[in-house]
Amino acid sequence: MRIGYPCINRAVGCSSASTFRLRSYSARRLADSVASNLACLKRVIEWNRDRGIGFFRITSDLVPFASHPVCTYPWQRRFRADFERLGRLVRRCRMRISMHPDQFVLINALDPRVTRRSVRELAYHARVLDLMKLPLAAKLQIHVGGLYGDKPAGIARFAKNFRLLPAPVRRRLVIENDDRSYTVSDCLEVHRLTGVPVLFDSFHHALNSSGQSLREALWLCIRTWRRRDGPPMVDYSSQQPGARRGAHAEHVDIRDFRRLLAAAPSSNIDIMLEVKDKEQSAIAALVSCRP
């Protein structure tokens, strides 16, 4: 089992997500940002490796505006060697990598222009993982998408558009149950139609349940992962006491976290802690698992 955290490391003292405003776009600005982001990403991966953290989500801001028409800079060619070096580092320490394109990415949008932009954005994410030469176990996780007042139609549209995705995207894509629209059962239906693995989010399941117990939902999702997809990924977070329902906790609640571990059928899963203090909670969770 590997434990990880998303995107930002507050301890290492640099950011791999530095960006700028669209108005300030220039080839120079982009190249400088990417160079600085990649240098920081290397430091973060080494930081994780040295502390036994084997799972990490790379920020979508690694290459700012990568899928925007304004970005004509050949960043893939310019930074090819840097991506390859990073990929070698990741593979050497057997680290698991994921990415999570943000809420604007909708495979099942009603507006075909939105879907088109989403595919471009997904292609950028897949390109990053491909440039690093990471195995297919390095995944892109998204939600099923918009509801538009008709869930069965939303699921059908996802399944239809999934088949049209470029292969580099399709083979890395996984879907995650979300906190208000598509439940674990809905995601399992999408899996039945498309074969796409389901990433179980324990907090979202608690907020937007389809009736299964934690254990049952976890097992059902785990079964959707094939060997080539790598160990099933799971997102974990908990409610911040006193905050808005759905607000992520400041720090991991170790007792709650252990409930998730106890529900798992084996240790062959990778768990991402979506907690505000990021690497600190990952370390705390790791320590709690040690005998």
Next chain:
DNA sequence: AGGTGTCAAGCGTCC
């Protein structure tokens, strides 16, 4: 140097 309004993209919810 420090304060703060605002930032590419879309949905659903609440007012």
Next chain:
DNA sequence: GGACGCTTGACACCT
């Protein structure tokens, strides 16, 4: 119809 939240953090302009 508009503000807000979503993995929010940090950019960029203001004083």
